[in-house]
Amino acid sequence: MRRYQAIAFRTAYLVAGNAADAEEAAQSAFTKAYYALPRFRSGAPFRPWLLRIAANEAKNRRRSAGRAEGLRVRLVENRPRDDAAPSPEGAVLARADRERLLTELSALKERDRMVITYRYLLDLSEEETARVLGCSRGTVKSRLHRALQRLQARLVEVETPAGGEGA
């Protein structure tokens, strides 16, 4: 159980947006998983299934508390910048850029936000993402493609100076 508790808690946290709900959701997910464990020893992957329950539990808590959905997380403060070795693609982002990326990711619809969250923020494989979302790998690919396109579009919009939209 300990090997899964951090990722279960983080998954719940990314959905619920606060530590207290995430803790409850992760606990509840483990409790449900405990009872179902015998069924999962025959080879079904446990982790994505557990994360799926944790995410659902977190979603239920967020909804019953009447909180709006969205990614409500922050970046760590004063992360040392890797200035010595910027990536060739210029992917190392300035803090302001990272904040903006997070803001735009948060503003995506849940469907788009979650596929990106599972795949990149939680670093799940395509296969695991598919299992967590309850769809095929092909669907994950196409959903991810569209989600990234929409995220890109938002980033471009933000780059456009205020009032200069469409100019």
Next chain:
Amino acid sequence: MNRNDLEASLATLAGEIEYPFTPDLVAPVRAAITAQAPARGGWFQRPVFRRASFLVASVALLLGALVTFSPATRDAIADLLGISGVEVRTSPGRPSPEVSASAPDVGLGERVTLEQARSAVDFDVALPRSLGAPDHIYLDEFVPGGKVSLVYANVPGAPGIGGSDIGVVLSLFPGELDRAYVDKTVHLEATKVDAVAVNGVPGFFIKGGPHEVVYLAPDGGERVDTLRLAGNTLLWESQGVAYRLETSLGKQAALEVAESLE
């Protein structure tokens, strides 16, 4: 920023999110499991059923095969499978339900077009690719979040259920709202519940005896769905939507329909 850059940026972002310290979950989960056994409703209250379920689980372990649960454990299955919003309950004393005769009278709500259904609900109304466009679509707005039912008549390989021409009825509804749960009453005799996987998602297949579907209305009052088919039912949940597929098809064919949703 191209896609590669964006992906690299997201990977960078992943390492910089400020997560709270992960609390220890082991002790509280252990306590919850210990406390739940006697306190929890349904089969947990009955030691004989508890033993039976562990026996079933043990046998399943030995066989490494699909588990067929005894009726006594059914109300625990939804919980075990994480299908929130769906509850299966046994009801030994109830009479066999009547069977509906034709689609327009099934009591699934209002006849609508696919566009109307899609604009009325927040979830995606996916159609099974293997069946194509449904013959009738119903929208029941009394179910919190809305319930959409797709009715297929004259389906090859799926004889009409209960003397009707309906071969498949697929209902979709939000499965996570507390009040929007479905209480499915399964008669004890000749009914089996199999744990299955639909595209990797846990679900269960109810086969055999007649059953009726009872919904709880938003006010908590019980409302009997007048669709009463003596067919098989496949239940699963995906992305907050619960799916109920009622059909004369067998398990494999029902799973194929379910997995063709798009």
